[in-house]
Amino acid sequence: MPEAAVDASDDLWPAIRREAQRAAAADPFFGKTLAGAILTHDDFAAALADLIGRRLGSRAERARFTFFSRDAFHDEPDLIEAAGRDLAAIARRDPAVTDLLPPLLHYKGYIALQAWRVSNWLWRHDRRDAALLFQNEASNVLQVSIHPAASIGSAVYLDHATGIVIGAxxxxxxxxxxxxxxxxxxxxxxxxxxxxxxxxxxxxxxxxxxxxxxxxxxxxxxxxxxxxxxxxxxxxxxxxxxxxxxxxxxxxxx
The missing domain is CATH 2.160.10.10 (Hexapeptide repeat proteins)
Structure with a gap:
């Protein structure tokens, strides 16, 4: 069974790690990136929080976005369940990929959607300035603007993901x-x-x-x-x- 067929959250993280280990063995230079982004983390939530921080924040701000993301994922595990279904959906629907690792690392629509999930959690917990900060950074850096007060299900795919605007x-x-x-x-x-x-x-x-x-x-x-x-x-x-x-x-x- 190909890794892309993995959908259950319990199986998703081991599948991603196996893909990362194979890719690192095939390309030692790329392996250094994979070690920092995937292989040093204990679970999917930690890796995803770190990736959100890397994509949204400058070096000085990265820790803040990562911290908010970890806080959200720890408080509401359903966010990670939804993130897993989003990732599996890309692998099922996009004919250009057959694995989980490429969209996780490289698809800005995926990271923008997970950043929105964090911003929505912040919004629902009355941390609205932080929520709007996530929206603003995702808009500036990823060209995807999703208002924190929107409501979005799971297994959602933002394909190409430039110039997407979703309102309150x-x-x-x-x-x-x-x-x-x-x-x-x-x-x-x-x-x-x-x-x-x-x-x-x-x-x-x-x-x-x-x-x-x-x-x-x-x-x-x-x-x-x-x-x-x-x-x-x-x-x-x-x-x-x-x-x-x-x-x-x-x-x-x-």
Whole structure:
């Protein structure tokens, strides 16, 4: 069974370590990086907290981001469970990778999402200045801005992950894939409420999803589509303004 098939959190960390050990043996120079990033840590939570610190903070600020991340993961182990499902989801969905180690080390969308998980924990614990600091740094360094007050499920994949903006109070379900330059947030119309994205939704590059609307489970949003109305489950939305296509028969007949 390939390492990418690993999904359970108890098996994830040993699989990552095995990949790191093989890579270090194959390339001693790269092995030094792997030793610091993976092999010196006792568990996935410690390694992930360190990686968040490395990606977000300068040398002087790295310890602060790592500390906040460790605090969050220790207090709420479900964050690590979700992080594991996010990582396994990349290995399942991205045809360019077959292992867990490359997206963990190199995919900025993955680190941006885990930094958001920490910022959301901080927000929920009324540490809002720290939460907004995470959002600001992720936006500046990784070009991904997710408001700490958003709600995001697990097994979520931010693919390419440049120019993604997710606003406050947006709700995103499990197994969602979001490509680059996507905006999800409130419209200018009142009342100013945010979109709700269902399970298994695919959102193409450059799409905008705006306002008090629902995107149903397993819907697809085409590249460059502007969505300001509900999209029923299983439908595909394309164009500006969005029009529906490929809907299940039960939706089309409704």
């Amino acid at each position: 109070n947006v709700v995103i379900g499990d197994d969602v894939t979001i490509l680059q330059n996507v905006s999800i947030g409130r419209s200018s119309e009142l009342p100013a409420r945010s979109p709700r994205i269902g399970r298994g939704v695919y959102i193409g590059a450059g799409a905008s999803i705006l306002g008090d609307i629902s995107i149903g489970d397993l819907a697809k949003i085409g590249a460059g589509t502007v969505v300001t109305g509900d999209v029923p489950a299983g439908c595909t939305a394309v164009g500006n303004p969005a029009r529906l296509t490929n809907c299940p028969e039960t939706v089309s007949a409704a």
